[in-house]
Amino acid sequence: SAVISQKPSRDICQRGTSLTIQCQVDSQVTMMFWYRQQPGQSLTLIATANQGSEATYESGFVIDKFPISRPNLTFSTLTVSNMSPEDSSIYLCSVESWGAEAFFGQGTRLTVV
Amino acid sequence: GENVGLHLPTLSVQEGDNSIINCAYSNSASDYFIWYKQESGKGPQFIIDIRSNMDKRQGQRVTVLLNKTVKHLSLQIAATQPGDSAVYFCAERSGNDYKLSFGAGTTVTVRA
Numbered sequence: 001s002a003v004i005s006q007k008p009s010r011d012i013c014q015r016g017t018s019l020t021i022q023c024q025v026d027s028q029v030t031m032m033f034w035y036r037q038q039p040g041q042s043l044t045l046i047a048t049a050n051q052g053s054e055a056t057y058e059s060g061f062v063i064d065k066f067p068i069s070r071p072n073l074t075f076s077t078l079t080v081s082n083m084s085p086e087d088s089s090i091y092l093c094s095v096e097s098w099g100a101e102a103f104f105g106q107g108t109r110l111t112v113v
Numbered sequence: 114g115e116n117v118g119l120h121l122p123t124l125s126v127q128e129g130d131n132s133i134i135n136c137a138y139s140n141s142a143s144d145y146f147i148w149y150k151q152e153s154g155k156g157p158q159f160i161i162d163i164r165s166n167m168d169k170r171q172g173q174r175v176t177v178l179l180n181k182t183v184k185h186l187s188l189q190i191a192a193t194q195p196g197d198s199a200v201y202f203c204a205e206r207s208g209n210d211y212k213l214s215f216g217a218g219t220t221v222t223v224r225a
Contacts, residue, residue: 001159031211042202043157043215092156094213101147102204102213104156 002027006093006105013083013112020079021108023093028073030097034066037090037107046091049076083112123220132190134219136203139184143205147213148177148188151200160188160201190221198223 003026013019023032032049047055047068055068070076080087088111096102126132138146144165149157161172163179163186170177176189186203200220204213 004156006156033212042217045212048212096211101159101162103159104149107156109154 002029002095002103004093004095004103004105006108008108009106010109011111013110015084015112017083018079018081019083019110020077021091021093023076023078023095023105025074025095029095030073031095031102032070032076033094033096033102034068034076034078035092035094035104037092039089043092046078049078080110083110085112088112122217123222125222125224126193127224128193128195130193132188132193132197132221134188134190134201134203134221136186136188136216137184138186138203138205138216140205140207140214141184142207144208145206146177146179146186147204147206148175148186149202149204150197151202151218153199157202193221193223195223195225197221 005024007022011019034046035043036046037043045058046061046066047057049055049068049070051070051073057063065081067079078091090107090109092107093105094102147162148160150160151157161175161177163170163177165181168179174191178187190197198221200218202218203216206213
């Protein structure tokens with residue numbers, strides 16, 4: 001199984017600012033994903049982080065709001081831009097290799113005030 | 114996309130009893146299913162998975178059952194312990210799609 005380090009684990013941010021979340025994996029993985037989990041809810045996929053190219057976003061999520069980088073096979077960042085209180089959620093990094101289960105980081109608990 | 118959903122949002126179980134958590138899915142193309150456990154303040158943790166060519170798979174104290182005829186998935190936990198208290202999610206994926214779709218989640222509370 002992959003070991004995923006996600007930073008920061010939590011943050012309280014002012015509205016209108018941006019936060020960049022980092023995801024580091026201890027081994028090269030095929031796929032990296034970013035999820036949002038709103039309070040008391042299930043996981044919603046934001047985007048697939050593609051190594052060396054633009055991320056693939058799900059319906060309802062756009063690059064201007066959630067820019068994503070993936071410079072190599074072990075690292076990705078998600079930025080939550082121009083934050084509002086509605087962005088208060090847990091943001092989760094996930095990794096998987098083809099045909100195998102997905103592993104998750106511990107998540108970043110974001111509160112926007 | 115099609116939904117993966119759970120029948121019950123909460124489950125209260127006596128310590129030592131067996132727990133059964135259910136999940137319904139609607140995508141007939143789904144061929145890979147996973148159960149995750151999420152404890153408070155943590156990310157989802159892989160419990161067990163099953164592929165569509167199987168109808169049962171066992172792990173340590175857990176069993177996953179898959180009924181493709183009625184598109185139903187269940188997780189059985191034997192001798193439930195206080196440490197089993199968590200939210201449980203089912204997730205599914207189809208062979209031609211690398212993305213997981215998650216169900217709504219069932220909160221399991223173990224009574225001492």
